[in-house]
Amino acid sequence: MSDAHLHIAIDGPAAGGKSTVGRRLARRLALRYFDTGAMYRALAYVARRDGIAPADAASLCEEVRRIRVDLESDAPLGFRIFANGAELDEETLHSEAVTSIVSEIAAHAGVREKMVAAQRAIADKHDIVMAGRDIGTVVLPNAQVKVFLTASVAARVERRRVQLEHAGVRARQLAREIEERDRLDRDRAVAPLVPASDAYIIDSSAMSADQVVDAIADIVERTAQRR
Numbered sequence: 001m002s003d004a005h006l007h008i009a010i011d012g013p014a015a016g017g018k019s020t021v022g023r024r025l026a027r028r029l030a031l032r033y034f035d036t037g038a039m040y041r042a043l044a045y046v047a048r049r050d051g052i053a054p055a056d057a058a059s060l061c062e063e064v065r066r067i068r069v070d071l072e073s074d075a076p077l078g079f080r081i082f083a084n085g086a087e088l089d090e091e092t093l094h095s096e097a098v099t100s101i102v103s104e105i106a107a108h109a110g111v112r113e114k115m116v117a118a119q120r121a122i123a124d125k126h127d128i129v130m131a132g133r134d135i136g137t138v139v140l141p142n143a144q145v146k147v148f149l150t151a152s153v154a155a156r157v158e159r160r161r162v163q164l165e166h167a168g169v170r171a172r173q174l175a176r177e178i179e180e181r182d183r184l185d186r187d188r189a190v191a192p193l194v195p196a197s198d199a200y201i202i203d204s205s206a207m208s209a210d211q212v213v214d215a216i217a218d219i220v221e222r223t224a225q226r227r
């Protein structure tokens with residue numbers, strides 16, 4: 001891992017606003033943006049498509065190399081992601097079929113090892129805002145700025161509902177889905193969802209996305225002045 005690039009890690013629970021905030025922050029600071037959750041979702045999509053059981057860690061590990069990422073900031077997601085050469089859109093990545101198995105898939109140590117290596121390879125080449133669950137703790141422990149973005153379940157349900165409607169995905173039992181994924185992500189043995197000890201914790205329940213972006217941009221500026 002190099003210190004040559006500016007790395008901003010944004011971690012936090014499901015639907016906490018990481019992607020909206022991450023994308024806007026990256027645009028404002030002219031950095032690349034990547035949401036690592038999309039890689040786990042792409043793998044869940046491949047598993048569904050090819051009939052691989054979410055418990056079959058060995059087969060899932062084999063499939064990680066079929067996922068490719070292109071950091072094209074003008075793309076709707078803020079980057080492009082492909083499985084076997086076919087681009088995956090937000091509707092596919094956030095479908096219920098994918099969401100219902102992604103946490104189980106993301107809990108396998110072998111899968112995470114391959115994902116982390118691929119994510120570090122991306123960050124090695126760029127100044128980047130990277131969003132996920134373990135970016136500040138595992139993927140980029142030397143990131144210059146780490147943020148742990150949280151919000152109440154009620155605020156997260158509302159935001160996810162708007163996001164899914166926008167992506168054309170049918171609304172569903174969002175509160176139960178979010179609480180269940182919080183539990184699975186927090187309680188897993190490998191790289192559980194916890195703030196890095198040096199992360200700034202931001203509770204965005206009562207903040208707009210732009211206010212959160214302003215707050216993080218301030219932190220980035222203060223950090224740069226200290227260096």
Ligand code: DC
Pocket residue numbers: 014015036037038040041102103106131132133134135181185
């Ligand atoms: O952020 P998201 O909802 O798109 O993430 C999808 C799943 O992937 C979620 O259950 C947690 C997992 N994930 C992870 O374990 N580590 C990451 N860095 C990003 C996502």
